[in-house]
Amino acid sequence: MQYYDLCIVGGGSIGGIIAYYSFRGGITSIPVYYRSIESIEAIMKNGGLTIKYGDKEYLLPIIPVHHSKPIGKCRFVINTVKAYHVKDTINLMHKITDEDSLILMLQNGFGSLELVEEKMLNRYVAGGVVFIGAERINRYYILHHGGRTIIAGRRKGFTAKLLELMNILNRGGCDFRVTSNIDLYRWIKLGVNAVINPLTAITRSKNKIVLTQYGRILAEKIIDELIIAAEKYGFKLDKKKLLTTIFRGAKNTSENYSSMAQDIMNNKPTEIDYINGFIAKHVGEKSVNEVITLIVHLIEESYMKNH
The missing domain is CATH 1.10.1040.10 (N-(1-d-carboxylethyl)-l-norvaline Dehydrogenase; domain 2)
Known part of the structure; x- marks a missing residue:
């Protein structure tokens, strides 16, 4: 079984920007899970995911994966899908994590974090809020518009795993902060x-x-x-x-x-x-x-x- 340090569920604009921070933070193999086969094909043809951050373009050699065919286990899973798709990702998250994995949910609004906490009782589940502006121009090109802050925390007890994730993303240029009062x-x-x-x-x-x-x-x-x-x-x-x-x-x-x-x-x-x-x-x-x-x-x- 292949083990990865960090995986991203959802390759939209925020998922792409987090892949950028993760890669710059030293994570070189990053599986990103997509619902669309067309997105995977476009990224593979492009040779990776293109991120425009500031005045520069970066080509990230991510590993695009279809959600129906998981390729290994992940220490950190960052879920960035839309809130209404979270339910559809729970089975995938069970497959790509073990009891030592940390799952970070980054959806807008309320309801998604609560659902995953309920369905994945034997996992470390945290929630986060994102203050980043980004736009997915096409299937393989994401434009960063401003902001770089993510604030994260667990509602059910602190875990040092969040500090590990913070160190990775902060090295990559993200302003990642851990709070004891995420709500x-x-x-x-x-x-x-x-x-x-x-x-x-x-x-x-x-x-x-x-x-x-x-x-x-x-x-x-x-x-x-x-x-x-x-x-x-x-x-x-x-x-x-x-x-x-x-x-x-x-x-x-x-x-x-x-x-x-x-x-x-x-x-x-x-x-x-x-x-x-x-x-x-x-x-x-x-x-x-x-x-x-x-x-x-x-x-x-x-x-x-x-x-």
Whole structure:
């Protein structure tokens, strides 16, 4: 049985950027699991995954693998698939890990980490939030737009394995941090996603749309409800600080299309139910987040009916 130091489940924009940090951090054999055979073929033809980071292009000699044919065990598994695909990756993660492996879940919103914690009780499972702007231009080319921070932690006890992973990714240029209170950061990131993702998706705009007059007004209304939802879980969020974080993030990744905007423009389903939909469940009907969730679903439905 082949053993790998690090594997990535999901070769989208964030998965590709993490492969870049991992390779620069000294991991030379990186299996990246894909759902699409076409993606694997395109990467093999290209000779690897091309990452544009800053003004330079890097060709990463990753090992593209189809999810149905796992090739070995992994010490670290970083799962970057969309929240609605997480359930489909659980069987794969069982196959490519053992009881000493660490799984890091990097999905937007709430629900994915909880599901994997429940289904993989005999594994080290951690959650993380990503403050990185990136865009998958095609099947083998990923463009980094800004940001390099990942904050990670376990909800069920600390493990030094996270520090090992931190050392690898930090060597590669990532600002990887370990926290003892990952749920607090998940709420903060939920605020960032709940504003930037749907506003850019609905308008099909870059992140800088959030910094406009009406973007700021909507951001405040969304965050007012997020704070109410967070309080039900025992978290008291500072509205002013949270909005500052959101607007700073939008400015730092101003030329980036959010993951949800990319989904809409590529006629793919979004993670809206895990983000604004999650907030709406705790605030009630007729909330701003409920309306935003319905609008995004309307856009998704319009594509499905026309194709």
